[in-house]
Amino acid sequence: MSKIKLSIDRLTPGLYIKLPCSWTAHPFLFGSFKIQDKEQVNVLQSLDFKHVLFYPEKSDCYPLPVNTDKAPEKSDAQKKIYLKALWAEKEQRVEEQQLYIHNLRKCENDFKQSLSAVRAINLKLENQATFALEDAKELITGTISKLNANDNAVLHLMEEGKEGDKYPCHIFHVAILALMLGKALALSEQELIHLGLGALFHDLGKNKIPNQIIYNNPNITTAEKNYLKMHVRYALDKISYIPNFPTPVTEIISQHHEYLDGSGYPKKLSGTQINQLTQIITIANEYDNLCNPMDKHPARSPYHALSYLYKNKNKQLNQEVLGLLVKELGIYPPGSIVQLSNGKIALVISVSRDNILQPNVLIFDPSIPKNNAPIISIGKLKLKIEKVILPTQLPENIKEYLNPRARINYYFEHTEHG
Incomplete structure (x- = not known):
């Protein structure tokens, strides 16, 4: 993309520019942006630089001619008022970002503690x-x-976790998604408990399946595929020795690979033969397996995983629950790489159920150090998501900056009551 060094006296609204200074030396939220109005031009011309970088391909118009007669400018008092407002807005955004990061760190610590508990549970199962x-x-x-x-x-x-955490991350992630769906369906407390336990124990039998089969799928033989399906029977055998193991959880374990159209296994159940809790677990499990495959299947982005379920699994999965998954995760779930209406590339890092079309995103801006990368709610800046970008399509510098996750894990922010 071409760029031209442009003197500031030729600036006009509609030009896309990059500022030749550090992020802390100017009052704007970004180091590169499209000039919106004459007030921004006035502020730019009052700063301590004489030139900017101009990007013709991203601009709506051409610069002013050289030595043009300048239009009457606002008074110095008006400039100061506008400049002060810009700095105040930027400082507010910085404070909001610091609070956001603080809450995110608490969330990550809680997730790690829960994941540690999942590891301990799996060890005790032996x-x-x-x-x-x-x-x-x-x-x-x-x-x-x-x-x-x-x-x-x-x-x-969340962060990706360790390489050896694939299994505990999977079952806990399925539990989180399933519980969110269960809450949205207004399930009872006991049903939610059974749902969560079903998620934690649904793949218990895989510890008896050789790793070369689990991790080499789909490049395995028909006989090996049939052996892999035995993990359901192995799990049922294991829990049969646990006193007072809840019957609804046993049903989830036995049915979590059954489909509504009868194409699943091991019993080819269909429709209402599959209980509601299992139908929830199946969707959470399918989604996580698409985003975070344990084997050699290519990982899908969260956005494309949802799209795949809708297009290819509509007869096999509960459509009401699948619709709720979109309402919980948003059309652009956390982990999606998107391009915004201002041309910026961003990583979706959080979404609120009440505002799923306007997630919080971390924006790529090379003029801002990676550790201070701007995190914004796109709705507050009146931005929109224009398209989703596959991580493999990102230039290396953007990929390094945004750090798209190889494994997609979610956790929810909550308020602690003392």
Whole structure:
């Protein structure tokens, strides 16, 4: 993309420019932007530089001619008022971002603690299965309590976690998504507990399947595929030795690969033969497997994973629950790479159920250090998402800056009551 060094006396609204100074040395939110009005021109001409970089291809018009007669400018007092307002807005955005990052860090710590509890539960399943069930109930009950703390949950994109955390991340992520869907369906407290336990134990039988089968799928033989399907039976065998294991959770484990059209396994159940809790788990499980495949299937972006479920699984999955998943995650779920209406590239990092079309995004702006990258609610700046971009299509400098996650994990922000 071409760029031209342009003297500031030729600036006019409609030009897309980049400022030749650090982010802290000017009052604008971004270091590159399209000039909106004459007031911005006046502020730009009052700053301590004589030239900017002008991008013709991203601009709506041409610069003013050289040595043009300048229109009457606003008084110095008017300039100062506008400049002060710009600095105040920028400072407010910085404060909002600091609070956002503070809440995000709390959310990440809570997620990591919960993930540690999931690891411990899986270890106990080997020799202390009864205690594992009790610990799982405690974790799920606590998670439900946190989820119920806010009517308008804010769902955040989490860090990827360690390579060895694929399995615990998967089952806990399925639990989080399933509980959010269960809450949206107004399930009872006991149903939510069964739902969460079903998520934590649904893939329990895979620990008896050789890794070369689990991780090499889809490049496995028909016989190996049939062996992989045995993980359902292995899980049922394991829980049969756990006293007082809840029957609804057993049903989830036995049915989580069944489809409404009868094309699933192991019993080819269909329609109402599959209970409601299982139908919720199946959707959460399918979505996470698309975003975070354990095997050699290519990972889909969150946006494309939702699209795939709608286009290819509409006869197999509960349409009401699938619609609720979009309402919870948004059309552009956290983890999506998007291009905004101002041309900026951004990573969606959180979404609110009450405002799913206007998520919080982290914006790529090379003039701002990566650690201070602007995080904004696109609605506040009257921006829109124009399209979704695959991470593989990003230039290396943008990919390094935005750090799109190889694994997509979510957790919700909640208010602690003391």
